[in-house]
Amino acid sequence: xxxxxxxxxxxxxxxxxxxxxxxxxxxxxxxxxxxxxxxxxxxxxxxxxxxxxxxxxxxxxxxxxxxxxxxxxxx
Amino acid sequence: xxxxxxxxxxxxxxxxxxxxxxxxxxxxxxxxxxxxxxxxxxxxxxxxxxxxxxxxxxxxxxxxxxxxxxxxxxxxxxxxxxxxxxxxxxxxxxxxxxxxxxxxxxxxxxxxxxxxxxxxxxxxxxxxxxxxxxxxxxxxxxxxxxxxxxxxxxxxxxxxxxxxxxxxxxxxxxxxxxxxxxxxxxxxxxxxxxxxxxxxxxxxxxx
Numbered sequence: 001x002x003x004x005x006x007x008x009x010x011x012x013x014x015x016x017x018x019x020x021x022x023x024x025x026x027x028x029x030x031x032x033x034x035x036x037x038x039x040x041x042x043x044x045x046x047x048x049x050x051x052x053x054x055x056x057x058x059x060x061x062x063x064x065x066x067x068x069x070x071x072x073x074x075x
Numbered sequence: 076x077x078x079x080x081x082x083x084x085x086x087x088x089x090x091x092x093x094x095x096x097x098x099x100x101x102x103x104x105x106x107x108x109x110x111x112x113x114x115x116x117x118x119x120x121x122x123x124x125x126x127x128x129x130x131x132x133x134x135x136x137x138x139x140x141x142x143x144x145x146x147x148x149x150x151x152x153x154x155x156x157x158x159x160x161x162x163x164x165x166x167x168x169x170x171x172x173x174x175x176x177x178x179x180x181x182x183x184x185x186x187x188x189x190x191x192x193x194x195x196x197x198x199x200x201x202x203x204x205x206x207x208x209x210x211x212x213x214x215x216x217x218x219x220x221x222x223x224x225x226x227x228x229x230x231x232x233x234x235x236x237x238x239x240x241x242x243x244x245x246x247x248x249x250x251x252x253x254x255x256x257x258x259x260x261x262x263x264x265x266x267x268x269x270x271x272x273x274x275x276x277x278x279x280x281x282x
Contacts, residue, residue, distance in 0.1 A: 036144065037148065037157070037158025040150065040201040042151060043152070046203075047205070049221065059221030060239065061242070063221070063223045064239050067228075067243075068246045
């Protein structure tokens with residue numbers, strides 16, 4: 001009877017000691033989700049560019065360079 | 076074409092709020108929503124600096140990662156946009172954003188939050204280009220008209236630059252070399268230093 005109690009006690013202590021080994025990582029790792037909404041089109045698809053990507057890029061480039069006053073002043 | 080970026084030159088910003096006004100006027104933004112604002116550091120002290128802040132359209136946008144309904148997407152030009160029909164106004168993106176860009180208009184009684192609103196780089200949203208629905212939800216689509224954001228184009232001192240990242244960086248580099256100081260760009264590293272796609276975490280890494 002005594003030995004049975006001792007075995008049960010040892011088993012309980014071992015179980016309690018091993019319970020700490022089940023630790024899970026606590027830091028959340030965010031994963032990039034997949035877009036669930038409506039699809040959008042490219043900026044050059046509609047008027048005034050009507051699918052002409054080259055013209056659109058030319059217009060954007062001109063506007064981009066318009067921000068450079070060194071270029072505008074010709075210095 | 077490279078991806079679209081914003082750059083604010085703190086040496087030039089005179090805190091005129093022209094960018095804020097241009098944005099408000101262009102998209103008819105309601106009262107209480109500020110897609111763009113000017114922040115002044117050390118206000119009133121010698122050497123104070125002002126920077127114009129809005130959504131920076133980050134390379135690895137944290138708002139996209141935390142959105143529980145995945146309403147964010149990135150266009151081929153690197154502009155971070157969202158679908159307002161999906162947004163539930165939870166505010167997670169606001170907590171994740173290092174620039175405080177997401178705005179929540181008051182919707183109904185008891186201070187209920189409406190759907191998130193933010194800078195679109197004047198690129199509209201997922202509605203038909205130049206449609207009434209697009210203007211109502213996201214504002215004007217200047218990019219589809221071959222124009223750059225109104226705030227950058229309106230800036231009187233050209234402190235705020237917006238457009239193709241390579242061109243914008245070139246303009247700024249020329250300025251810094253010419254004046255010989257002020258090479259720090261507020262928010263540039265936070266927004267664009269991370270790669271477009273994150274590497275998978277190492278095995279055993281905490282985050």
